[in-house]
Amino acid sequence: MSMILIWLLITVACYGAVIGTAALMTFAERKVSAAMQYRYGPNRVGPFGLLQPLADGVKFIFKEEVIPAGANPWIFKLAPILTALPAMLAIAVIPFTGVIGTFEGTEVLGSIANPEIGILYVLAVTGVGVYGAILGGWASNSKYSLLGGLRASAQMVSYELSLILAVLAVVATTGSLNLHEIVAGQSGWFGWNVFSQPLAFVLFLVCSYAETNRHPFDFAECEPELVGGFHTEYSSMKFAMFFIGEYTAMVVMACLTTTLFFGGYLVPFWADAPWWMGLIAFGAKTSFFLLLFIWVRWTLPRFRYDQLMHLGWKVLFPLALINIFVTGLVISFGPGAN
Amino acid sequence: MTKIILNGREVEADPKKPLIAACHANDAEVPHYCYHAGLTPVGSCRMCQVEVKQGEMPPRVVAACRTPVAEGMIVDTESPKAHETRRECLEFLLKNHPLDCPICDKAGECMLQDFTFDEGQAAARTDEPRRKLEKRKDLGDVIVLDQERCILCSRCVRFFDEVTGKMQLVIADRGAHSVVETFADRPLTGNYQGNVADLCPVGALTLKPFRFKARVWNLFKKASTCGECSRGCSITTEVLRGDEVKRFRPRYNADVNTWWMCDTGRFAFEHPNRADRLAGGQRRGYADSELISTEEALDQLADALGEHRAPVVIASPFLTVEEGAELLELCKQLGSEARFLSPAPNELGDEILHTGDPCPNRRGLTELGFAPVEAAEALELLAASKAALLVGERIGELVGTEGLAGLPTSLQLYVFDTNACLAPAAQLSIGVPDHTERLGTWVNVDGHRGKISAARSAPAGVRPLTSSLQTLRASIAGAEVTA
Amino acid sequence: MVVVERKELSFLERIYFPAILKGLKITMSKMFAPRFTRQYPEEPLPTNEVTRGQPRLAVNPDDTIRCVSCGLCEAACPAYAITIDGHETERFIEREPERFDIDMLRCILCGFCEEACPKDAIYMSNELELADFSRAALVYDIEKLKRPVSALQDRIDYVKKINDRWQTSSST
Structure with a gap:
């Protein structure tokens, strides 16, 4: 009974933290971009404008819901859910911290679930995310939305390949699909995967930007060309769902980057750090990657669509293949091979 | 006629009038203050100085208002010498004139302003x-x-x-x-x-x-005819912002009033500026009167008149000839006798302009075939009838508000007036434009036809009487055909 | 025909990352640069005597209004924003406005009224803010337009200075 209570507690804490972070990210996005442009950003709602996401949420709730004439209402309503849900599901296996303690003989871990195929699960559910964009684009009965949806699907499918190959290199090095074990495998002096797999890290980072539809790859909602992309016709809470989905996906991607390449909850130079210290370390590392998302967005211009495809198929994909090949060679015939 | 040469052009001049009249008659502008065509010239302002050359004499500057025209006179109104003399005279006139044009009501139509502007001296030298x-x-x-x-x-x-x-x-x-x-x-x-x-x-x-x-340049001015007596002086109606009549001013008309008008007509703002104008129709309901549109009111009136044979019809003396003709047609259709209300002469009559007869179109209506009827007589007629139609501006007031209020309710009274008739017998009132809001013709006591014209629009919803009467006739005729 | 000469990129340039890092450095450095934004309601716009704000009527220290309702501003107004009715007073200046309405929604702040005024009665103040819940409330009547001369003194001095540049001696 109490185990379930603890499990519930952890679930609520994890989801609260991730969705709260996603909400804060909308605020941080505006604040950071403002700062980079010599502005202040939102600073009217609450102290330093911190309640701005709340105000935005209230605004979204009270906006009029519009479903375009000729739209397929069921798929139109399904699409935002399909965007937000996979990102939310992926949270379940993210290891936020290590072992918190033991309860009735069971180890309580800093994640909701700890399946042996953790990373596979993450890749599987985030891969569903593309359906939200393509269905939303198709169901809107609008040419802009349709083009946005098509672009999103093509882009996500292309980059997912390189992403998975990059992750595969990490998995190969660690020899496990379990995220806790991947983290544990990065302990020690220069143990982080970013040092052993720098190319995989770069590939993963670039692909994660494309996967989350962020600048410089946000072709799905490319404003100058497609008005709002696949969510052009969406309003009110349904639009907010797309928004939440996008930002939650960003948080998940930042968490994954931390977990896979930066030692997750491991604290550098402190092997037996307490679990809360691990949580802080994880938070700090993830925050940096979240900041990087914003930072890159307000620095780089958008690619051209053919350049995007060129980069994906002709640069990243071969590099990922070479990377996994070399990794395989090193594992099989390298110094540590048995 | 005397021939003179005015600014190099040979013109005919009336020898009985001063030189300035000849100049004005031939489009040569000569500034003047004391000269007025309707008054004896005195030559006190010296503004009308023009250069004149007569015979062998050298040209000299003379006051045009005190100079008779003579055969062969060569007149130059625009010579530098004349201008200089006029400017000097003007400077003396302005010597003690206060600079309170912003306050002064004359500003905008002030001859002193105009001519000072023309002569171009902006600053005083004293x-x-x-x-x-x-x-x-x-x-x-x-x-x-x-x-x-x-x-x-x-x-x-x-x-x-x-x-x-x-x-x-x-x-x-x-x-x-x-x-x-x-x-x-x-x-x-x-x-x-x-x-x-x-x-x-x-x-x-x-x-x-x-x-x-008000400022004079804000007034919208429209040539019209005064309605306060049967003289029908030509006037200008001046309206501020399409709303309030601010002035009536005489307009030169050699046949009727020359340059003048009486104060009775000049200050007759009471009726044009009354606040209780009826915009549309007013019907007597069971409990209270209610406002309806003119069209609805005309429909009801047509129905009601269709039920009665030969209602009493009394027109207002303010009806124009055109409206009178329309009403006459209606009378024929209803089988009624056409009458117009003819109030007793008032004591304002004099030998100059005012005739004392407060009916501006008495002659026009009489010529059309309307029979005059006095107020007391009209009330007797109304009391004896079952239905009656009172038509035209001020009719309620001219018949007598108290008299109308005393009429039995067995009488069905229908009124076309600028304001609602409050008498218990009145079933329906329909608003009409007053004489500052409509076009038409009044025939004055001497048979002169004076045009009245609209200086402003009637309150929204009010239709011209001619159009209302036409609609009424058409719907009565239509009802008869269907019956 | 235009021939575009494309520069042959070096390997470092082709992999694009140094340029991205350079860009990231620039944006990050700008994050700590001073802000340009003005926090408007707390930090009002700076105004000076040249500011052409909403027109206001000058009221003398003895509480008499300078305006004599001559109607020149009304005539000069290109937007037909001003409506004036006058009436007679007991003062030496026999005339003053009974009604002086400026429709601030029509007013285009051109300053023609100020220029037309022969009595130095209407001035463009430094008041620029205009907000209310109805259109009717933004038709300012005479009470809303009155300002003591002291409040408009800077503008009065400025206008006098400008006028003196081209005016000859007055005829009064």
């Missing part, structure tokens, strides 16, 4: 203080005199002397001390005082009801 005189001298009920502004042209003095025949104003004292005054400060009397405010070329004489109320 720095002595100006004459301090009375600025608000009360001259009776109508006129206020500002002695500082007066340039002593004596037009007002001559007007009372020559037109009304009673010399009420004089120029008192002499030289630099001259002022216009009434004898022993008695107030002005008579029904023609208002004319001196029009005559005054500057803002010295102002009308009390108009004083500081």
Whole structure:
């Protein structure tokens, strides 16, 4: 009974933290971009404008819901859910911290679930995310939305390949699909995967930007060309769902980057750090990657669509293949091979 | 006719009139203050100086208003010498004239302003203080005199002397001390005082009801005819912002009123500016009266008139000839006798303009075939009938509001008037435009046809009487056909 | 025909990352640069005597209004924003406005009224803010337009200075 209570507690804490972070990210996005442009950003709602996401949420709730004439209402309503849900599901296996303690003989871990195929699960559910964009684009009965949806699907499918190959290199090095074990495998002096797999890290980072539809790859909602992309016709809470989905996906991607390449909850130079210290370390590392998302967005211009495809198929994909090949060679015939 | 050469052009001039009249008649502008075509020229302002060459004499500058025309005279109104002389005279006139144009009501139609602007001297060359005189001298009920502004042209003095025949104003004292005054400060009397405010070329004489109320350039001016007596003086109706009638001013008409009009007509704002105008129709309901549209009211009126045979029809003397003709057709259709209300003559009549008969279109309606009927007679007729139609501006008031209120409710009374008829017998009132809001013709006592014209629009929802009567006739005829 | 000469990129340039890092450095450095934004309601716009704000009527220290309702501003107004009715007073200046309405929604702040005024009665104040819940409330009547001369003194001095540049000696 109490185990379930603890499990519930952890679930609520994890989801609260991730969705709260996603909400804060909308605020941080505006604040950071403002700062980079010599502005202040939102600073009217609450102290330093911190309640701005709340105000935005209230605004979204009270906006009029519009479903375009000729739209397929069921798929139109399904699409935002399909965007937000996979990102939310992926949270379940993210290891936020290590072992918190033991309860009735069971180890309580800093994640909701700890399946042996953790990373596979993450890749599987985030891969569903593309359906939200393509269905939303198709169901809107609008040419802009349709083009946005098509672009999103093509882009996500292309980059997912390189992403998975990059992750595969990490998995190969660690020899496990379990995220806790991947983290544990990065302990020690220069143990982080970013040092052993720098190319995989770069590939993963670039692909994660494309996967989350962020600048410089946000072709799905490319404003100058497609008005709002696949969510052009969406309003009110349904639009907010797309928004939440996008930002939650960003948080998940930042968490994954931390977990896979930066030692997750491991604290550098402190092997037996307490679990809360691990949580802080994880938070700090993830925050940096979240900041990087914003930072890159307000620095780089958008690619051209053919350049995007060129980069994906002709640069990243071969590099990922070479990377996994070399990794395989090193594992099989390298110094540590048995 | 005498032939003169005016600005290099040979023109015909009337030898009985001064030279300035010949100049004005031939489009040569000569500035003037004291000269007025309706008054004896005196040559006091010296503004009308023109250069004249007669015979072998060298050209000289003379006052055109005091110079008779002579055969072969060569006149130049625009010569540098004439301009220079006029500018100098103007400078003297302005020497003591206060610079209160922003305050002065005359600004905008002031001859002093206009000619100063023409002659182009913008600044004074003196720095002595100006004459301090009375600025608000009360001259009776109508006129206020500002002695500082007066340039002593004596037009007002001559007007009372020559037109009304009673010399009420004089120029008192002499030289630099001259002022216009009434004898022993008695107030002005008579029904023609208002004319001196029009005559005054500057803002010295102002009308009390108009004083500081509006700027003249904001007034919309429309030529029309006065409706206060059967003289039908030609006037200009002046309306502020499409709303309030601010002034009636005489308009030159050699056949009717020449330059003048009486104060009764000049200040007849009571009716045009009344607040309780009826915009549409008003029906007597079971509990209270209710407002309806003109179209709805006309429908109901047509139904009601269809039920009655030969209702009593009494027209207002303010009906125009056109409206009278329409009403006559309606009378024929209803089988009624056409009558118009003819109030008793009032005591305002005089030998100058006012006839004392308050019916502006008596002659026009009589010629059309309307029979005059007095107010008492009209009330008897109404009391004896089952249904009656009163048509036209002010009809309720002319028949008598109390008289109408005393009528039995067995009478079905239908009224076309500018305001709602409140008598218990009145079933329906329909608003009509008043004489500042419609077009038409009045025939005055001498048979002169005076045009009235719309200086503003009627309240929204009010239809012209002619159009209302046409609709009414058409729907009555239609009802008869279907029945 | 235009021939575009494309520069042959070096390997470092082709992999694009140094340029991205350079860009990231620039944006990050700008994050700590001073802000340009003005926090408007707390930090009002700076105004000076040249500011052409909403027109206001000058009221003398003895509480008499300078305006004599001559109607020149009404005539000069290109937007037909001004409506004036006059009436008679007991003062030496015999005339003053009974109604002086400026429709601030029509007013285009051109300053023609100020220029037309022969009595130095209407001035463009430094008041620029205009907000209310109805259109009717933004038709300012005479009470809303009155300002003591002291409040408009800077503008009065400025206008006098400008006028003196081209005016000859007055005829009064």
